[in-house]
Amino acid sequence: MKSFVFPEFHIIRDEAKCGQCRGCERQCAFGTHTYDPVQDRLISDDYKCAGCQRCVVFCPKNAIEVRPTPSPYRANASWSREKMEDLKKQAETGGVILTGCGNDKPFRIYWDHIVLNASQVTNPSIDPLREPMELRTFLGAKPDIMEVKTDKGDVEIRTKLSPNLVVETPILFSAMSYGAISYNAFRSLATAACKSGTYFNTGEGGLPKEMREKFGKCAIVQVASGRFGIDAEYLNCASAVEIKVGQGAKPGIGGHLPGEKVSAEVASTRMIPAGTDAISPAPHHDIYSIEDLSMLISALKEATNYEKPISVKIAAVHNFAAIGSGIVRAGADIIAIDGLRGGTGAAPKAIRDNVGIPIELAISSLDRRLRNEGIRNRCSIIAAGGIRCSADIVKAVALGADAVYIGTSALIAMGCNLCQKCNTGKCNWGICTQDPRLSGRLNVDIASQRLANLVQAWSHEISEMMGGMGINALESLRGNRDHLRGVGLYEWELEVMGIKGAGE
Amino acid sequence: MEFKITMPRKRRELYNKEICACSIFGAMNRDGERFTGAGVMKAIANMHVRGNGLGGGFAAYGIYPEYKDYYAFHLMFTGCSAEARMAAKMGFDPYLYENFDVVYDEEIPHRDESTVSDPPLVWRYFVTPNKKGDDAALSDEDYIVAKVMHVNTKIDNAYVFSSGKNMGCFKGVGYPEEIGEYFMLDRLYKAYTWTVHGRFPTNTQAWWGGAHPFSLLDTTVVHNGEISSYGTNRWYLEMYGYACTLQTDTEVIAYAADLLMRRQSLPIDLVAKILAPPIWNSIDRMNEKEKKLLTTLRMVYGPLLMNGPFSIIIGQTGKMIGLTDRIRLRPLTAATRGPMFYLSSEEASIRLISPELDSVWTPNGGEPVIGELNNIT
Numbered sequence: 085m086k087s088f089v090f091p092e093f094h095i096i097r098d099e100a101k102c103g104q105c106r107g108c109e110r111q112c113a114f115g116t117h118t119y120d121p122v123q124d125r126l127i128s129d130d131y132k133c134a135g136c137q138r139c140v141v142f143c144p145k146n147a148i149e150v151r152p153t154p155s156p157y158r159a160n161a162s163w164s165r166e167k168m169e170d171l172k173k174q175a176e177t178g179g180v181i182l183t184g185c186g187n188d189k190p191f192r193i194y195w196d197h198i199v200l201n202a203s204q205v206t207n208p209s210i211d212p213l214r215e216p217m218e219l220r221t222f223l224g225a226k227p228d229i230m231e232v233k234t235d236k237g238d239v240e241i242r243t244k245l246s247p248n249l250v251v252e253t254p255i256l257f258s259a260m261s262y263g264a265i266s267y268n269a270f271r272s273l274a275t276a277a278c279k280s281g282t283y284f285n286t287g288e289g290g291l292p293k294e295m296r297e298k299f300g301k302c303a304i305v306q307v308a309s310g311r312f313g314i315d316a317e318y319l320n321c322a323s324a325v326e327i328k329v330g331q332g333a334k335p336g337i338g339g340h341l342p343g344e345k346v347s348a349e350v351a352s353t354r355m356i357p358a359g360t361d362a363i364s365p366a367p368h369h370d371i372y373s374i375e376d377l378s379m380l381i382s383a384l385k386e387a388t389n390y391e392k393p394i395s396v397k398i399a400a401v402h403n404f405a406a407i408g409s410g411i412v413r414a415g416a417d418i419i420a421i422d423g424l425r426g427g428t429g430a431a432p433k434a435i436r437d438n439v440g441i442p443i444e445l446a447i448s449s450l451d452r453r454l455r456n457e458g459i460r461n462r463c464s465i466i467a468a469g470g471i472r473c474s475a476d477i478v479k480a481v482a483l484g485a486d487a488v489y490i491g492t493s494a495l496i497a498m499g500c501n502l503c504q505k506c507n508t509g510k511c512n513w514g515i516c517t518q519d520p521r522l523s524g525r526l527n528v529d530i531a532s533q534r535l536a537n538l539v540q541a542w543s544h545e546i547s548e549m550m551g552g553m554g555i556n557a558l559e560s561l562r563g564n565r566d567h568l569r570g571v572g573l574y575e576w577e578l579e580v581m582g583i584k585g586a587g588e
Numbered sequence: 589m590e591f592k593i594t595m596p597r598k599r600r601e602l603y604n605k606e607i608c609a610c611s612i613f614g615a616m617n618r619d620g621e622r623f624t625g626a627g628v629m630k631a632i633a634n635m636h637v638r639g640n641g642l643g644g645g646f647a648a649y650g651i652y653p654e655y656k657d658y659y660a661f662h663l664m665f666t667g668c669s670a671e672a673r674m675a676a677k678m679g680f681d682p683y684l685y686e687n688f689d690v691v692y693d694e695e696i697p698h699r700d701e702s703t704v705s706d707p708p709l710v711w712r713y714f715v716t717p718n719k720k721g722d723d724a725a726l727s728d729e730d731y732i733v734a735k736v737m738h739v740n741t742k743i744d745n746a747y748v749f750s751s752g753k754n755m756g757c758f759k760g761v762g763y764p765e766e767i768g769e770y771f772m773l774d775r776l777y778k779a780y781t782w783t784v785h786g787r788f789p790t791n792t793q794a795w796w797g798g799a800h801p802f803s804l805l806d807t808t809v810v811h812n813g814e815i816s817s818y819g820t821n822r823w824y825l826e827m828y829g830y831a832c833t834l835q836t837d838t839e840v841i842a843y844a845a846d847l848l849m850r851r852q853s854l855p856i857d858l859v860a861k862i863l864a865p866p867i868w869n870s871i872d873r874m875n876e877k878e879k880k881l882l883t884t885l886r887m888v889y890g891p892l893l894m895n896g897p898f899s900i901i902i903g904q905t906g907k908m909i910g911l912t913d914r915i916r917l918r919p920l921t922a923a924t925r926g927p928m929f930y931l932s933s934e935e936a937s938i939r940l941i942s943p944e945l946d947s948v949w950t951p952n953g954g955e956p957v958i959g960e961l962n963n964i965t
Binding site for chain 2: 203206207208210215216218220222226227229230231232234239241245248455458460461482553554555556557559560561562563564565566567
């Protein structure tokens with residue numbers, strides 16, 4: 085059937101510069117560029133281009149330019165190009181439109197409507213280059229009261245403490261499974277986490293056996309509805325265990341790793357036959373209620389000898405704050421909430437673009453709910469989905485998060501250009517693919533260095549912003565909405581976030 | 589996808605905090621001998637320029653020996669006229685008489701010819717709790733705290749200045765020496781500990797309830813500085829039932845001290861390590877036992893870290909404690925002379941009333957200096 089969809093990108097090749105080296109042809113897994121030996125020139129097919137810019141970056145002659153094409157249709161506010169073309173694709177295939185990455189729609193980005201405070205006169209700002217600036221954070225349950233016994237200056241702690249994760253900076257790498265991303269990308273995250281004093285999250289695809297000894301100490305291992313790759317050693321080699329209930333990019337639905345991506349290695353890590361689809365169901369089939377979740381939390385604590393904090397990850401949906409409270413009461417030490425703009429390796433576009441709520445509002449609601457119930461210290465909050473820079477992290481912490489997960493940001497640091505074709509498994513950057521020819525392009529040393537650099541740079545910037553506010557320890561910023569003001573927000577939005585408008 | 593709707597503007601419940609830069613002074617006779625407020629008034633007047641006349645106050649311990657078994661409530665009633673202030677008192681009295689047995693009450697004596705502007709009606713009551721129903725299970729102190737929070741948040745135009753036994757706060761808008769004269773502290777009262785505050789508020793208009801000291805039960809706090817962690821401290825304390833209503837950041841220190849010292853019975857040196865903990869670099873170099881203790885304290889009580897510059901004097905029955913923030917961004921000098929123990933923003937003020945001193949020193953940031961009564965009279 086002839087497709088009526090227009091190409092999204094236009095490839096312009098400067099024939100004068102092109103040396104016919106056929107580099108672009110090799111770089112593109114989508115088969116965009118082909119060599120015509122008769123004409124001795126390269127021919128590009130706009131229809132196949134994903135816009136990942138791989139060929140542009142790697143053309144030795146800088147001969148290629150890839151530009152988004154303007155809409156060929158008559159302007160129509162209701163029928164945008166995207167709506168028309170999605171519809172055409174479905175008319176041509178009869179299928180669900182799949183996509184990758186996070187929600188790209190222009191929902192209000194609250195980060196960009198919040199401004200930060202700085203000290204003037206009455207309170208000295210602190211220079212982080214000269215004074216200590218502390219970002220160390222403990223993730224896990226804290227007791228209401230610490231009982232001590234003092235005996236002639238000797239102090240003994242009587243309260244039994246829950247296990248906590250210690251991070252040197254409030255930035256953790258979000259769950260991305262081996263299978264969804266390549267082994268090299270997965271290992272780069274693990275290496276960078278260990279180097280940066282933080283943690284990476286294995287996602288639901290297990291942790292390869294050979295990585296457990298070296299990287300287990302900086303791993304948070306996930307238990308998801310598909311239960312892939314879970315055994316006692318997997319749970320116990322890690323620093324924390326996370327039960328994945330939902331994901332910001334696709335709340336309410338499960339995961340689907342197509343059989344083509346299930347290589348022998350992925351298969352053995354996930355403990356499934358090679359080449360079979362790895363399907364995680366929408367719900368956990370042993371969690372149909374909060375009391376079921378409580379039982380799973382208890383089972384995991386039992387399996388890990390009560391030595392590891394248990395996290396529960398949920399997508400931010402309409403009544404999630406009440407659910408969050410239930411999760412704390414069910415015994416979770418950490419709640420990870422994933423907002424509307426959280427990413428994915430594959431999700432139905434209709435779900436990705438329409439389900440969930442923005443993380444900024446979610447953090448504040450959950451924090452307030454737990455405070456009102458007097459149980460905020462019984463768990464930590466990790467916010468995920470839409471963290472793009474260090475200022476977003478400062479704002480997230482001031483709204484009540486203990487730390488943040490970064491997923492998309494980490495991928496961009498490794499080379500991702502958000503072409504949203506993760507679901508095809510043809511990632512030219514070697515990140516979201518199991519094709520050894522492609523994944524070999526990602527060098528673990530370089531990629532992990534780029535990730536560690538990012539964490540370091542953001543930590544410096546967080547310190548600078550805190551110093552400006554006259555705060556030298558991150559715990560004094562947590563939930564400190566005093567230091568935030570809203571610009572261009574409605575009353576209800578200010579109220580949900582609990583912040584004043586600028587100038588108030 | 590921006591939504592163009594006009595929303596009616598409604599009043600949001602927002603908190604306020606007030607920022608201060610101030611002078612503080614404390615004097616204690618560790619033998620428990622009581623002395624008038626004349627000396628401390630002279631000392632604080634010497635730091636006149638550290639305040640701006642928008643607030644001054646005193647806490648005095650040991651002033652009511654004849655009523656020492658009763659809780660002494662100092663109440664402030666506001667209003668634009670004498671009638672309105674009396675009406676505020678009439679609105680409060682039924683609540684008091686319903687929940688307490690009042691053994692004696694009177695208006696706190698003052699000089700009418702004083703220079704202070706717009707004084708409220710200040711009354712004192714000596715009471716014992718009259719616990720009924722569910723409240724019967726509460727300790728006396730928890731009961732008082734609950735009632736004080738109720739008065740401050742729910743009863744219009746009535747604020748509790750102080751609520752401890754054998755102690756009281758005297759405060760208002762004006763220079764501290766003026767407030768001292770207004771309440772005639774140099775003539776009518778003798779205390780074994782006096783703490784004083786001269787205020788320089790930089791953020792909101794002055795009001796009598798916003799002057800220092802802040803107190804709850806017998807804990808009082810005078811504070812010089814600004815707490816940049818206020819928002820964090822506040823939510824943590826609210827979880828334990830402390831309502832921050834007096835529009836100033838100093839309040840949180842008084843409540844934190846009450847929570848940690850009275851309700852959680854932590855010793856003062858640990859409380860100091862919670863309010864002003866050592867930096868991680870130092871903690872990481874300590875021996876295993878100390879490291880574990882301080883790490884745990886920071887982990888559990890991180891939200892009570894007082895960030896930003898401060899020096900404070902905490903007063904309690906039989907105790908006076910000085911503390912600065914962990915990087916010592918506000919001044920504090922300590923001194924002793926015989927049984928006398930002094931704390932002050934400036935050494936000159938101590939020298940003014942006690943030219944000869946046995947020892948005088950500047951405490952390190954985050955290290956508390958503690959004066960304790962040898963024998964409580």
